[in-house]
Amino acid sequence: SQLAMASAQDESKGFIEDSKLNVKTRMLYFSRDFRNVPNGAQSRVEETGLGFLGTFESGFTQGTVGFGVDAIGMLGIKLDSGKGRAGTGLFPQGSDGRSQDDYSEGGGAVKMRISNTVLKFGDQFTALPVLATDDSRLLPEVAEGGLITSNEIDGLTLHAGHFTALNAQAQTYHDSLNLTEANVFGGTYAINDNLSTSVYYSHIEDHFRKWYGNINWALPISDKQGLVFDFNIYDTKSIGNNLTGAFVSKADGSNELDNIAASLSAAYNIGAHTFTLAYQKVSGDGDYAYGVDGGGTIFLANSVARSDFNAEDEKSWQARYDLNFAEYGVPGLTFMTRYVRGTGATTRTTDDGKEWER
Structure with a gap:
């Protein structure tokens, strides 16, 4: 049987001694062309911004129960935009359609720790497969609520949380x-060093409930070669007032979500090179829905930069190549290229939609 881990709280050095302050900057240029748009519609979006993210994490006070605080401060500055080019999701927009010159947000959280279990309440970033804040734009989303994270048993991480607000990436008002x-x-x-499994559940009031499962298996071949298989699955059903319904209503007029979205990827690593193939399928009623539960809540293989390939009935495959230049003496530099194609999607206008991304 697994033995309990050594207590992290017993090793606490103190509130100040274990504290960390980080400031990150990010410059982001975002450009997208819309093809085949109707006459008079916006044909492109293009903006540039500079983001600052500051995080403070205190240590825990010493004793059986440790206490601490965390703080978040964010600032986004517009460097380039225009009325006809706004809408990238980098900045809040005014009633005239123009992006704001700057925006900011701050927040904090209190936390306590007993042994290897931490309770954190307040503003925080989350990375759970059923509640993941998005960090794909200038500044990240922020969730408000309480989260318990427990690592009392070696190899086992447990989470339980209750959240009541989620701020979008380009909005500053509460629960946007x-x-x-x-x-x-x-x-x-983690069953062993090469095999792990996950199970999560979420209940998003008046929207949907989700079950999520994952199996990840790494198969070493030699010191320089290996295979990694990753399987992900979501089971989603509408609940309550069904505020996030299917885009396409059924014959009886209902638009409830009741679907399964799953993906399987296989990656072959050899030295600096990684070759990946992935397959993804959505079956049942409605698209795989997410967003109100965090813009990052899609742990599926074919969720990529532009499209998630998550439409009702959609099947998609991906071919990908990664190169890590650390093997050639340039640590931190990587290269990636991929092609994803989806078919069979059911939308408002067709039952055989196709899309691709490269």
């Missing part, structure tokens, strides 16, 4: 994504 209540729980267990 209109999250009423989200309850989440689950965990990840």
